[in-house]
Amino acid sequence: MIEKLVLTGAGGRLGSYLREPLSKMAEELVSTDLVDDIGTLYAGETYVKADLANYDEVFAALEGADMVVHFGAIVDEAPFEELLGPNFVGAYNVWEAAYQHGAKRVVYASSIHAVGMHAKNECIDTEVAHRPDSFYGLAKCFAEDLGRMYWDKRGLESVHLRILSCAQVTSARALGSWLSYDDLIQLVTRAVDTPTVGFSVVYGVSNNDRSPVDNNKAAFLGYRPKDNAEQFADAILAKEPPADSTDPAQMCHGGPFSAVDLGESGLAQMNIVDDRKKN
Known part of the structure; x- marks a missing residue:
């Protein structure tokens, strides 16, 4: 069991599903976000309010951490100036604080938007060139390159989870891009408990018949998704x-x-259902 895990973005929709399983993987889970309260805490969990753009607050939250699961960010496209603090500077603050505290690994919520301008009829793998579709995607490219540099220069491991769409299936695109919450939990669990990872990239997607990405080069992580969006295909395509x-x-x-x-x-162009877990 890990002694201390830190989860950023614990107040978000995906963070709400990660808190409980991560609390069972560590003697101590420190959850962080900008909100005042994240509800009832799980056994071994504490909450620290921290601004990712403030290095001192991040440094304090990561004290003693063995690993960091970094899901905190603005999770949409926005003007560069709005994303600069939480998404760009925040990533640097997490990696630098993790290094200074001697942490072993950062598990990062990257995104398909780091490679989003590649054509859909290309089944892209984890070594495809960055091709961001937005400032948001550019921030993901920055954090992936940051993680590679900290591994090459400082020996800090990282796993970058290029999540496609972890939300209810409401469109034809999601028939290929869907990541179920159960598979999200398995993905993060494998990123945490795999003994050695170096610098790694893996796509966050379920076992969909129509998946447009190739995870073969990340097979060593042991991520084997179970769910398949094809169960929703008839209903979705009938109204598309x-x-x-x-x-x-x-x-x-x-x-x-x-x-x-x-x-x-x-x-704003997507029908995202806010079905965050209530505890």
Whole structure:
């Protein structure tokens, strides 16, 4: 069992599903976010309010950490100036504080948006070149390169989870991109408990028949998703409008983020259900 884990973004939708399983993997789980309260704490869990853009607050929250599961960020496209603190500087603050405290590993919530402008008919693997679809995706590229540099120069391990779409299936795109919450938990668990990872990238996607990405080069992590979005296909496709091959949202891996102007919300074009876990 790990002595101390830190989870950033614990107040978010995905964080709400990770808190309980992570609390069972560590003697102490420190959950952090910007909200005042995240509800009832699990056994061994404490909550620390911390601003990712403030190095001193991040440094204090990570004291004694063996590993960091870094899910905190603005989770949408926005003007660069809004993303700079939490998404860019925040990533640096987490890696630097983790290194200074002697942590073993950072597990990072990266995103398909780091490679979102690749064409959808390309089944991309984990070594495909960065091709961000937004400032949000650019921040993911920055953190992936940051993680590689800290591994190469300082020996701090990291696993970068390129999550496709971890939300209820409400569109044809999600038939390929869906990551169920159960598979999310397995993905993070494998990223934490695999003995050695160096610098690694893995796609966060369930075992979908229509998955557009290839995880073969990350097989050593032991991530074997169980769920399949095909169960939703008939209902989703019955109400889907005709396909448009001129629409980047349909033709690129990044979906709506590939089509919006830089700085404009991608989530506003999506039907994301806020079904965060209540504890």
